[in-house]
Amino acid sequence: MQHVARGLTALLCTGILVAGTGGCAGADSGDQPSRPSPGAAAVAMDGGSKVATADTSDLVRGDGSDKRPNIVMVLTDDMRADELEQMPKTQALMRERGLDFTDAVSPHPLCCPARAELLTGQYAQNNGVRHNESKYGGYSRIKTANTIGTWFAQQGYxxxxxxxxxxxxxxxxxxxxxxxxxxxxxxxxxxxxxxxFFGNEEWRDDYVTDRITEKTNSAVRAMAAADRPFLLFSNHIAPHERQQYGPQGLTEAPPAKRHAGLEIDQVAPPIKAKSYKRAVVGGLPRKTPVKKRIKTSKVQKKWEARVRSLQSVDDGVASLFAELDDAGEAENTYVVFTSDNGFSLGERRLFKKNNLVQESLRVPMIFTGPRVPAGKTSDLPVTLVDLVATIADLGGVKPRLDVDGASFKRTLLGGTQPWRDTTLIQTGDKYQPRKHRNLRWKGWALRGVRTERYTYARDVNNGDRMLFDRARDPWEMRNVARAPKYRRTAAELDRRTNKLMRCAGDNCNRTFGKVPGPR
Structure with a gap:
C-alpha cells in the first residue's frame, strides 16, 4: 500500500487535490508521508461543523477471507463526455491511472430509463421504464426486488x-x-x-454534492471496517439544472460556494461545434424538439454553470480516492466514473437529452482498479447496460435476471474480445391517455441502432426516420434516411432495429455483418 499512499500524497501536495491534508514536507523524500486521519476530508467542503454520515447499521460483518474486489460507481447527471476535460482531479486520479472508454453511450439517454438500466442491466422493453414519468415511466415501474443490489447482497457483498x-x-x-x-x-x-435523504433527514441552505460525498466517504470507512467486499453507488446531481420549489422552476446548476468565483476563459465547446445552431439538412423526426432561436450568451452561461457545478464532484472523486487509500482498500477496488446520459447544448438546434445524437448519447466512462491498464483508452462501443454485466463479472456475482448487456471485463483488464457490431438505442415519450391510447407503441418515441459508422432511428408510431453517416458526416448534419443512394443502408439498419427492439438477454448482442454502404 505504501506506493499508493505516496502517489495520492504527491497529488495532494502538488495542488491537484484541494489542500487540507498535510504531510507534504516529506513527499519527495521516500519516507512514509503523514496522512489524513480516518474520515478527514481530502477536500475542503462547504458548510460548518455538521457532517452528513451514512446509516451503516445494517452492514454485515465478515472475517476478511473473501478477497473479491470492491466496486464503486460514481455517477453524474446529464454530463457530456467532453465535460470530463473540466475535471482535473478526476483526470489525474482516473484517466491517467485507468482505462478511458472513448465511445461509451447511454443507449436510452434520459434520467429514469438510464438509471433503471443501471439497476437491472436491461433495456426498457424488458425492465419496463421507458420515460421519466406517466404510466410507462418513473420509479414505480422498477422491479426493485431484483436488481444489482439484491444480486450482490445475496452473494456475499x-x-x-x-x-x-x-x-x-x-x-x-x-x-x-x-x-x-x-x-x-x-x-x-x-x-x-x-x-x-431517506428517513426524512432534511438539509436546508446547504449543498447537495458535498453531503453526497460525505455520506459516500462515511460508507467507505464502515464498509472497509466490516471486512467484507462491497458494492457502492454514489449518485451525484451535477451538472443537472436546478429544479426549485415555487415559481422559479428550472435554473442553471449552482456551484458550491468555494467555486462560485471560478473564472472560465474558455469558449464552450458546443459553440465551437460545426453543428452549432445549424438545422439538419433533411430534417429531424417531428417529435424532436428543435429550437428556432438560440442565444449564444445563454449557452455560454449555461455551460459555465455546468462546469462550476462539476468542480464539487471533482472534489468528491478526489476525496473518495483518499478515503479508499486511508482505509487500505485502494489496491482492491474498482472505481468507475460515468453519467446517466449526455446533453445537447445547441448542436443541430437541440437542447437537453432524450434524443439520439452524439452529444446526448455519449457519456464519460473511466475505470481504475486491479490490473486495469493505466493511461490507456479503448474505443469499444460499450453502454450503461454493458456496465452492469461487467460489474457483476468483476465481482464474481451471477445476475438473477437475463441481462441484456455484455461484460467487457476482458477489454477492461487489457485484453481483447469479440463484440457486437450493432447497439440498440431508443427514447421514450410521456404517455398521455387521451392523446396516446390508440398508439401501437405506447410510451415509445424513437427506436434505432448505432454501428461503427451509422446512427439510425425510426419513430415507431409515425414512421419518421433519421440516418446519419458518421464516416462522411461526423457532425451529423445530414439526415440521409430518404436519400436514394442510402436506400439499402437504411433498409438494413431498419431490419436490425426490428430485431433488437424486441431483444432480450444474449440476443441483444448479435453480430449482423457488414452494413451495405451508399451506392
Whole structure:
C-alpha cells in the first residue's frame, strides 16, 4: 500500500487535490508521508461543523477471507463526455491511472430509463421504464426486488446506494431491497440547496454534492471496517439544472460556494461545434424538439454553470480516492466514473437529452482498479447496460435476471474480445391517455441502432426516420434516411432495429455483418 499512499500524497501536495491534508514536507523524500486521519476530508467542503454520515447499521460483518474486489460507481447527471476535460482531479486520479472508454453511450439517454438500466442491466422493453414519468415511466415501474443490489447482497457483498434515485422516489417511498446502506435523496432530487435523504433527514441552505460525498466517504470507512467486499453507488446531481420549489422552476446548476468565483476563459465547446445552431439538412423526426432561436450568451452561461457545478464532484472523486487509500482498500477496488446520459447544448438546434445524437448519447466512462491498464483508452462501443454485466463479472456475482448487456471485463483488464457490431438505442415519450391510447407503441418515441459508422432511428408510431453517416458526416448534419443512394443502408439498419427492439438477454448482442454502404 505504501506506493499508493505516496502517489495520492504527491497529488495532494502538488495542488491537484484541494489542500487540507498535510504531510507534504516529506513527499519527495521516500519516507512514509503523514496522512489524513480516518474520515478527514481530502477536500475542503462547504458548510460548518455538521457532517452528513451514512446509516451503516445494517452492514454485515465478515472475517476478511473473501478477497473479491470492491466496486464503486460514481455517477453524474446529464454530463457530456467532453465535460470530463473540466475535471482535473478526476483526470489525474482516473484517466491517467485507468482505462478511458472513448465511445461509451447511454443507449436510452434520459434520467429514469438510464438509471433503471443501471439497476437491472436491461433495456426498457424488458425492465419496463421507458420515460421519466406517466404510466410507462418513473420509479414505480422498477422491479426493485431484483436488481444489482439484491444480486450482490445475496452473494456475499455489502451494498450501498447514495444520492439521486429514479424519478418519482418520494419521501414516503419504501426502502429498496438488497441495499445495506440506503441513502437516496427523496422527493425533488435537484434543488441542490434544500434536499432530503431517506428517513426524512432534511438539509436546508446547504449543498447537495458535498453531503453526497460525505455520506459516500462515511460508507467507505464502515464498509472497509466490516471486512467484507462491497458494492457502492454514489449518485451525484451535477451538472443537472436546478429544479426549485415555487415559481422559479428550472435554473442553471449552482456551484458550491468555494467555486462560485471560478473564472472560465474558455469558449464552450458546443459553440465551437460545426453543428452549432445549424438545422439538419433533411430534417429531424417531428417529435424532436428543435429550437428556432438560440442565444449564444445563454449557452455560454449555461455551460459555465455546468462546469462550476462539476468542480464539487471533482472534489468528491478526489476525496473518495483518499478515503479508499486511508482505509487500505485502494489496491482492491474498482472505481468507475460515468453519467446517466449526455446533453445537447445547441448542436443541430437541440437542447437537453432524450434524443439520439452524439452529444446526448455519449457519456464519460473511466475505470481504475486491479490490473486495469493505466493511461490507456479503448474505443469499444460499450453502454450503461454493458456496465452492469461487467460489474457483476468483476465481482464474481451471477445476475438473477437475463441481462441484456455484455461484460467487457476482458477489454477492461487489457485484453481483447469479440463484440457486437450493432447497439440498440431508443427514447421514450410521456404517455398521455387521451392523446396516446390508440398508439401501437405506447410510451415509445424513437427506436434505432448505432454501428461503427451509422446512427439510425425510426419513430415507431409515425414512421419518421433519421440516418446519419458518421464516416462522411461526423457532425451529423445530414439526415440521409430518404436519400436514394442510402436506400439499402437504411433498409438494413431498419431490419436490425426490428430485431433488437424486441431483444432480450444474449440476443441483444448479435453480430449482423457488414452494413451495405451508399451506392
Amino acid at each position: 455489502n451494498t450501498g446506494f447514495i444520492g439521486k434515485h429514479a424519478n418519482g422516489y418520494e419521501h414516503d417511498s419504501p426502502r429498496d431491497p438488497g441495499w445495506h446502506v440506503w441513502e437516496p435523496i427523496t422527493g425533488n432530487p435537484t434543488d441542490y440547496y434544500r434536499f432530503r
